Amino acid sequence: MTIDTIHFTPIAALLGGLLIGAAAALFMLINGRIAGISGIIGGILRPVVGDILWRFAFVFGLILAPVLYGTFATLPETQVDSSYPLLIVAGLLVGIGTRYGGGCTSGHGICGISRLSPRSVVATLLFVSSGMATVFVLRHLLGVN
Amino acid sequence: MNIFFSLIAGLVFGLGLIISGMTNPAKVHGFLDVAGAWDPSLALVMLGGILVASIGFFFARKQSQSWLGLPLQMPSARNIDRRLVLGSLLFGIGWGLAGICPGPALVLVGSGVVKGGIFALAMLSGMVLFEVVESNRKLPVASAATTNPPAK
Known part of the structure; x- marks a missing residue:
């Protein structure tokens, strides 16, 4: 294993992580809710009266973030290497998988591990492992990307 | 508020x-x-x-x-079941394929990245598909619950 020292951005990563953690912490303290993105979206698709507006507000906040960021600074470049068919398959798997598994990188990865939930620790280990395995197959065996 | x-x-x-x-x-x-x-x-x-x-x-x-x-x-669930394991594995495959998970997908939508939007639409479709399958499964599961103890 070699560390990619050119792309490794430890300070920005930690800073961004602290902000994400602050959002998750305050969301529980103020609203009493887990800041799990897939769960928040999932609740919109399984609507319960009186439990919908805050979900839209959170989603809207996420979508608004780059707009706000972009008015004060230049948005960092994003590079999406995957082809359209691959993106569609990936999106479907992420949608089904996160709902079936009860969480994603935010709900299990950040909030769950912070709560010391054994379920979330297992889930995070599993999706990071299968993500790594997928990239290995894609890049090093099939030569995609 | x-x-x-x-x-x-x-x-x-x-x-x-x-x-x-x-x-x-x-x-x-x-x-x-x-x-x-x-x-x-x-x-x-x-x-x-x-x-x-x-x-x-x-x-x-x-x-x-x-x-x-x-x-x-x-959340109060503590059991590590098939749903958690299979779901997380599937999620990881999708995450590995595109390098995008739900939070960043929405941010990419706000950034106006077309490929992010396509991913987000597919992700939403996947979630809708999950809801449809779940609601269809619920009926037989609910009747089975009277004879078997609930899984959770």
């Missing part, structure tokens, strides 16, 4: 994702590609996030309700 704070929380969460670099799928791929030139950034994002969030959850646990007087909805 809770709607206002939801918006703020989503906003701060999104800004954190942008600053951390995690809205760039190429950077996520750099983390997941352990056999290539490995970019450990994502691990530090997780570390920073968990550090702060665990302090928040530690104090939240001592409260009987949220600062707005709302119930603290901490």
Whole structure:
């Protein structure tokens, strides 16, 4: 294993992580809710009266973030290497998988591990492992990307 | 009031994702590609996030309700079941294919990245598909629950 020292951005990563953690912490303290993105979206698709507006507000906040960021600074470049068919398959798997598994990188990865939930620790280990395995197959065996 | 704070929380969460670099799928791929030139950034994002969030959850646990007087909805499930394992594995495959997970997908939509939008639409379709299958499954499961103890 070699560390990619050119792309490794430890300070920005930690800073961004602290902000994400602050959002998750305050969301529980103020609203009493887990800041799990897939769960928040999932609740919109399984609507319960009186439990919908805050979900839209959170989603809207996420979508608004780059707009706000972009008015004060230049948005960092994003590079999406995957082809359209691959993106569609990936999106479907992420949608089904996160709902079936009860969480994603935010709900299990950040909030769950912070709560010391054994379920979330297992889930995070599993999706990071299968993500790594997928990239290995894609890049090093099939030569995609 | 809770709607206002939801918006703020989503906003701060999104800004954190942008600053951390995690809205760039190429950077996520750099983390997941352990056999290539490995970019450990994502691990530090997780570390920073968990550090702060665990302090928040530690104090939240001592409260009987949220600062707005709302119930603290901490998940109570503890069992590691087939759904958790299979779902997480599937999610990881999708995450590895595109380098995008649900939070960054929404930020990419707001950034006007077309490929992010396509991914987000597919992700929403997947979630809708899940709801449809779940609601169809519910009927036979509900009748079985009278003879078998509930799984949860």
